[in-house]
Amino acid sequence: MHTMWDVVVIGGGPAGMMAAGRASSFGKRVLLLEKNTNLGKKLLITGGGRCNLTNNKTNTREMLANYKGNDKFLFSAFSQFNVNDTLTFFNDRGMETKEENDGRIFPVSNSSQTVFDILYKYMQEGKVEIRKSSIVGGISLEKNGDGIIIKTKSGNDIYTKACIVATGGLSRPDTGSTGEGFAWLKKLGHTINDNDVALVPVALTDTWIKKLSGLTLDEIKLTTFQNEQKQESYKGKLLFTHTGISGPMVLNMSRDIGELLKYGEVSITLDLFPGLDSNTLKQRLQVLLVTESNKKIKNVLKQFIPSPLVPIILEKTEIDGQTFCHSLSSENRVKIIKQMKEIKMSVKGLLGKDKAIVSSGGVLLTEVDFKTMQSRIIPNLYLVGDVLDIDRPSGGYSLQLCWTTGYIAGSNA
Ligand SMILES: Cc1cc2nc3c(=O)[nH]c(=O)nc-3n(C[C@H](O)[C@H](O)[C@H](O)COP(=O)(O)OP(=O)(O)OC[C@H]3O[C@@H](n4cnc5c(N)ncnc54)[C@H](O)[C@@H]3O)c2cc1C
Known part of the structure; x- marks a missing residue:
């Protein structure tokens, strides 16, 4: 028995x-x-x-x-x-x-x-x-x-x-x-x-992402695009990893991104200052540039955004970091603001089940x-x-x- x-x-x-x-x-x-x-x-x-x-x-x-x-x-x-x-x-x-x-x-x-x-x-x-x-x-x-x-x-x-x-x-x-x-x-x-997989980190094709690994950004906005068409916006906290982006907000976005990927490429824009419009941001940058006019832009931007992001913004806007604040052209100021509101990232795919929640x-x-x-x-x-x-x-x-x-x-x- x-x-x-x-x-x-x-x-x-x-x-x-x-x-x-x-x-x-x-x-x-x-x-x-x-x-x-x-x-x-x-x-x-x-x-x-x-x-x-x-x-x-x-x-x-x-x-x-x-x-x-x-x-x-x-x-x-x-x-x-x-x-x-x-x-x-x-x-x-x-x-x-x-x-x-x-x-x-x-x-x-x-x-x-x-x-x-x-x-x-x-x-x-x-x-x-x-x-x-x-x-x-x-x-x-x-x-x-x-x-x-x-x-x-x-x-x-x-x-x-x-x-x-x-x-x-x-x-x-x-x-x-x-x-x-x-x-x-x-x-x-x-x-x-x-x-x-559901609730999974997102891999990006952009190689600059590696330089941000470990960086977290609070209260930012991500917007997904497909065929240049805006899809969805999400606000919250973002974590950069070796291969892409993660954190609770990204995990929750991952299912929507997975759906979009079935129909073609997906890109994401990152707005570092969702609470401020471009004009207000421009005024704030202006004040900073005047106060720090004899310093180099690469050193001054750190007061505005997390320092690992500074070289990336400068590279994307093709601005020489050695430029003194007093000689930063108005065109370049606009470029910096635009970048801060819309850093473009391209989705490579969702990570596999080995990384899924x-x-x-x-x-x-x-x-x-x-x-x-x-x-x-x-x-x-x-x-x-x-x-x-x-x-x-x-x-x-x-x-x-x-x-x-x-x-x-x-x-x-
Ligand atoms: C990194 C990570 C972080 C997470 N954080 C959170 C969080 O903070 N909050 C939250 O709500 N959820 C979180 N989750 C999700 C949560 O962990 C799962 O939903 C939960 O563990 C599911 O519990 P379960 O008991 O159903 O299964 P599991 O936890 O997967 O347990 C299943 C068990 O069955 C055993 N098993 C499988 N096959 C066999 C077999 N053939 N014979 C004998 N045993 C077997 C396995 O070894 C395992 O121990 C997280 C998940 C991950 C991966």
């Missing part, structure tokens, strides 16, 4: 840990299988290692408006476990939280380890058996329909009454999210919408009952976290989905 578990959770990411902890809180015998040598590899790198665990939209309708068109599925789930419940869950277990820009919530400790530790303790309290380095190779159903068989790569079959699939999506495969779960679910009859695609939502997170196709099979095809922006929305779906699956499995 083989052991029959009450619940087996496949995947030790945030959704799997929440689900396992919750299921075990009812006294159920819960086993968690994780293929890595450690749990939560991706969780620990979230939010730059600080973990943006949710977004402070305590009004559920307002929160759900961010999950483009999927609110109808998520409403019943969030009516059971919403942002307030997430905050209570972590706060009650001793983790203080704080709000940063755009409602992003972080632990006061500024460490994703704090979030991890709470989930780990939650599982320990329920005596969840955790098997690391345990690679699942497939799921099948017992012939009499009584249970689920989980095949591990080491050759052992594990039997369970209920199974929660929390194997994640396809972004950052180095953390363990390699999409194996999708293959098993497809075999069992589920529809898997095509996976593509989340992947799009996953299990078709109509095939899941969001009141329980149970599959509508396979009884006693539950689906949580990134496995599901839910569009969302950057800002804590992905982890909130893990807490909500994990908690509900754990309550029902």
